[in-house]
Amino acid sequence: MTDEEGGKRILQYRRIAQRPWGAQLWEDVQLLSPLTWRGAASIGKVQWEWKKLLQSAAALVLLIPLAFKRENSMPQILPRYSVISLSSIWSVAWLWRGTTGIRTVWHKTFTFSRWSEMLGLPSTRSVAEEDAWRVLSERITQQRAYRTRRYDVYLPPLLTGRALEAIMFLPGFGVEHVAYAESAARLADAGWVVVVVSAEPLRIASKGLGFASSRIRDIPYLVCKELNVPLSWSVIGHSLGSFTATHVSLELDIPRVVLWGSAPMDDLIADLSNLNKRVLVLQGSEDKVIQFMVPDEQVRQQQTDNFYRKLPTNTITKMIEGGTHKGFGSYTPAFSIEKSSGIPRSEQQFQAVALTVDFLRNV
Known part of the structure; x- marks a missing residue:
C-alpha cells in the first residue's frame, strides 16, 4: 500500500465523516478569541519550564502555514486565519513570552539534539x-x-x-x-x-x-x-x-x-x-x-x-x-x-x- 493510496482512502472517509458546515470557520474564529490567547499567554506565569514548551509548540503551529505529509496521513495545511491571527494583541503578547520560554527551555530543560528534533518538525499537530x-x-x-x-x-x-x-x-x-x-x-x-x-x-x-x-x-x-x-x-x-x-x-x-x-x-x-x-x-x-x-x-x-x-x-x-x-x-x-x-x-x-x-x- 502506497502513501498515495492511503491518502485517497482517508479522503473518502473524511467525506463520509464531514462535520457540519462552518466548523472550520468557527475554529479559526476561536483563534482570535481573547479567551484563547489570554489562556495561552498565562503559561508564561507558571514555574515549571516544560509548560513554556507549549508556547513554543503552539507558536510553530501558527507560524509555519505549510503543507506537509506523513506516512498514513493526509497533507495538512494551516488556514490563513492562523497567520492573520498573529497580528492580534493577544498573540503578540503571547509570542513575546514564548521567546523567553524558548531560551529557558534551551538552557535548562532539553538537550540540543532533542530541541533540534522538535524544531525540525513542520507542525506540532498530531493527525489521526x-x-x-x-x-x-x-x-x-x-x-x-x-x-x-x-x-x-x-x-x-x-x-x-x-x-x-x-x-x-x-x-x-x-x-x-x-x-x-x-x-x-x-x-x-x-x-x-x-x-x-x-x-x-x-x-x-x-x-x-x-x-x-x-x-x-x-x-x-x-x-x-x-x-x-x-x-x-x-x-x-x-x-x-x-x-x-x-x-x-x-x-x-x-x-x-x-x-x-x-x-x-x-x-x-x-x-x-x-x-x-x-x-x-x-x-x-x-x-x-x-x-x-x-x-x-x-x-x-x-x-x-x-x-x-x-x-x-x-x-x-x-x-x-x-x-x-x-x-x-x-x-x-x-x-x-x-x-x-x-x-x-x-x-x-x-x-x-x-x-x-x-x-x-x-x-
Whole structure:
C-alpha cells in the first residue's frame, strides 16, 4: 500500500465523516478569541519550564502555514486565519513570552539534539491515522455516530428512553480528536454514549488554552437534548487532557474520572483528595513521554508522590505492559520521542478499554 493510496482512502472517509458546515470557520474564529490567547499567554506565569514548551509548540503551529505529509496521513495545511491571527494583541503578547520560554527551555530543560528534533518538525499537530477515520466513517454510515462543531458522539447499540451512561473524552496535547475513534467505538459497544471533545483551535485541552471549561460546561446538556435521554456522566482524559479531566470533574460534578497516560505534573491536576470521586489511572510501561517531560528521576518521583496526594486514597492504578504514550490513540505523533513501538496499538487500546469498562461498571 502506497502513501498515495492511503491518502485517497482517508479522503473518502473524511467525506463520509464531514462535520457540519462552518466548523472550520468557527475554529479559526476561536483563534482570535481573547479567551484563547489570554489562556495561552498565562503559561508564561507558571514555574515549571516544560509548560513554556507549549508556547513554543503552539507558536510553530501558527507560524509555519505549510503543507506537509506523513506516512498514513493526509497533507495538512494551516488556514490563513492562523497567520492573520498573529497580528492580534493577544498573540503578540503571547509570542513575546514564548521567546523567553524558548531560551529557558534551551538552557535548562532539553538537550540540543532533542530541541533540534522538535524544531525540525513542520507542525506540532498530531493527525489521526487511517484506522481512526475508517472507524468514524463506518459508525456514521451505521448511524452509530454523529459529528458536531465541538464534539463527536459515538452511540451504543441500543438507545432507549431510560437513563444511559455517558463518557466525556478529552484528547491529548496537539492530537486530532478523531484519533480516539477506535477506543470510543469500543466503549460505545460496551454500552456507553461517548462524546469525544474537540480541543481546537490550539488542540491544548487545558483551561483557557483554546479549550476553556466555559466551552464545555454545556456539552452534557446539549448531548442529553440531542439524544432526548437522561445521561449519567464519567470523564476520561489522555495525556494533557487527563489534567483537564480532573478540572472538568469538579466543574461539572462528575463522580468517575479515568486518566490515560497522565504525567506526574502535580501543579496541573485538580485536587480531588477530599472529594467523593472514584479515579482510575492507566499508564503504559513503555511511556517515554513522561520520562522526557521530567527527565530527573528524583524530581519525577517527588512529583508523582505529590500527584497522587491530590487524588482520592482509593484511586486505582493499572499498568499496561508494553504500552506507550501514543498507543492510547491512533495518531502520528508530532514529537518522535518514543522510539520503541511497544505492544501493538490495537492491543493497548483493547486493554485500556477493558480496564476502563471494568472500573466504570464496578464503582
